[in-house]
Amino acid sequence: SGTVRLTDVVEGITLQEERNKVTGVIERKITASRMGKKNPRISIEGKDKKINFPLPIDTILMVENGEDVEPGDVLAKIGREAGGTKDITGGLPRIAELFEARKPRNPAIISEFEGIVSLETSPKGLIEVVVRNEETNQVKQYSIPQGKHLVVYEGDHVGVGEALTDGAIDPHDVLRVKGEKEAQEFLLNAIQEVYRLQGVTINDRHIEVIVRQMLGNVKILDAGDTHFLKGEVMSRASWLRENAKMKAAGKRLADAETILLGISKASLASESFISAASFQETTKVLTDAAITGQVDELAGLKENVIVGHLIPAGTGISARQIAQEFEQKRKETGEK
Known part of the structure; x- marks a missing residue:
């Protein structure tokens, strides 16, 4: 329990009253500051501590300055459009985004190391999330653009790669921060999550084969x-x-x-220019191969099918091994 203190919530600048088209009720909504240096937030002042809650754009304010609140009271509401739903980024577009390793349109900002969150305000009026690790003395500041919604608050503990804001996590960031193995698990789980939401069951091994090629x-x-x-x-x-x-x-x-x-x-x-040329950009691939003098060892399945050889699998493996052993002996003896 405590008392509400509103900071940088100024009517006409960061706060506007609008009538809800559905209910007809007048709502007080947080808007983008034209001044550029206003950072609306709610502070709850208790007996022994103070807790801050940032107010993103389009948040509907439910309390007044100086009002006494108890645990469980609603301070503000974030609209559905602001909060976002999984359906927007779900489905086949999300699958294509993951398989093509594209950067999301609205990527989440993730923590680069484990630590405790504190919220500050930059001179430009932006919210800054500061992550501190007392054991390693690491400190990192993340400037949050206007319109981004925080998913962490003052005093929260965050792990490596944990999201600080809403939005889809970029797999490139996961690879950079957490490493190759974690990136593989992230891609596998993210792809499977979309299929599960559609009621489709796919064995992990099929996706693992694709992810292995991507990395x-x-x-x-x-x-x-x-x-x-x-x-x-x-x-x-x-x-x-x-x-x-x-x-x-x-x-x-x-x-x-x-x-x-x-x-x-x-x-x-691909190492094989024949395999790459059979996929797309055939002219470019063959031109580059000719300019750089590439040699195709025909080590994979696709290129062997194209030239009409046995594939390097099953009986094709033994035939290839016999040929390699013969070639090795010929080189050792100097025979032609």
């Missing part, structure tokens, strides 16, 4: 003694293979980070 490429951070270029994107297999050669020769290894690609870009980033 199967790396970006070079330091080329070391390899022939790679900084910023080059390639398959993880190529990077590991080249690093194994450098390690055997006692040279510096290339450093890389995992990147998330949508299924279209991941297909074009």
Whole structure:
């Protein structure tokens, strides 16, 4: 229990009275400040502590300044449009957004480390969420744009990658903050959630195969003694293979980070230019392959089907192994 104190709630500037078209009742609604430096919020002053609640735009105010409130009393209401619903971002558009690894239109801001939340106001009048970790002495400020709705409050404990505002979480942010494994789990759960809402049951393994391909490429951070270029994107297999050669020769290894690609870009980033050309942008893929002098080892299924060879699976594996062993022996003996 405590007393209500309204801060930066000024009638005509951040507060307007509007008549509800459905009920006919006059409502007091929070609006965007033309001054630019107003940050409407409610403070509840109790006997031993003070709690702050930010008031987003379009919030309907239900209390007066100086009013006494008890636990459970309604302070304000956030409209359905402001709060958002899962149906807006759900369904097939959300599936396409996840599989193509697109950044959401209204992404949520997530915490980069574990800590306690405190709310402050910037000189520009924006709400700033400050996350502090007392154990590691990490402090990070997140400026919240006007119109964004907070889902955390003063004194809340947040974990790594936890959302601070409403909106869809960007999988790229999850990969950057929490790592590859957590990004895989996030994508799997987010995709399955949409299908479950539609009443469709899909075994995890089918989605896991796709997610594995989406996270199967790396970006070079330091080329070391390899022939790679900084910023080059390639398959993880190529990077590991080249690093194994450098390690055997006692040279510096290339450093890389995992990147998330949508299924279209991941297909074009295939090691096999025949496989990539069969998907889309055929002319561009074949032109790039010719300019850079690429060699297709025909290691995958798709490229072998295209050229009419046995696929590298089942009996095709044993046939390939026999051919490789024969080639290895021929090289060792120097036969032609």
